[in-house]
Amino acid sequence: MKFVLALAALAALAALSGCASIGNVQPWEKGTLARSEMTFKDGTLFNRYDDHIYTSREASSGGAGVGGGGCGCN
């Protein structure tokens, strides 16, 4: 029983520390992070849907990227 508890505690500790054990990712190690799959948006269809819903719900457009400034003029 004690052993199981200790094991559970160890597992919890490992889970808590998460990716912190990896340490700082150096600028030259960001090859994987630079892949397009690593972005929150896929940049095409999903992105447009998302923007469309946001625009109609919030009654405002722009500000989501470099293009619009949120001035309501486009």
Add this chain to the structure above:
Amino acid sequence: MTLKMMMLAALLAASSAQALEKGAPAPQFDLPGLDGAIKLAKLQGKVVYVDFWASWCGPCRQSFPWMNEMQSRYGAKGLQIIGVNVDAKTDDARQFLVTTPARFAIAFDPQGATPRSYGIKGMPSSVLIGPDGKVLLEHFGFREADRAELESKIQSALGGVK
């Protein structure tokens, strides 16, 4: 308040200490390259422009035509450009070079020891090294607007080559 300021100053000083300082001797490297080993010590007497690049870095791709131009324009006057690739997989770099040819020396450092010793903070980064082996300039990023300034720095560095 003063304590906070002092702590901030200390933090800033600590972070800048890792980066290269102007006039400091450039860290040596000896790396495998596309055409044989590339050793910085062998290039003493030349103006060396070391560029750290990766296949996944967009601005790096943009900087290649410019570096080709610089190498062809100032190579005879004593400039040597070295592109140090930091891809973990060297094959990615070789593929990149097929579509984006480099007409300057290419070295491979998949372990990242060289960017570490140079204290690189972003990609791409470049370091201009004078004929005496000392750091003249450290530059982060590559934007269209940087071209002219970097070229004038290279020109003035070459002015010191006899």
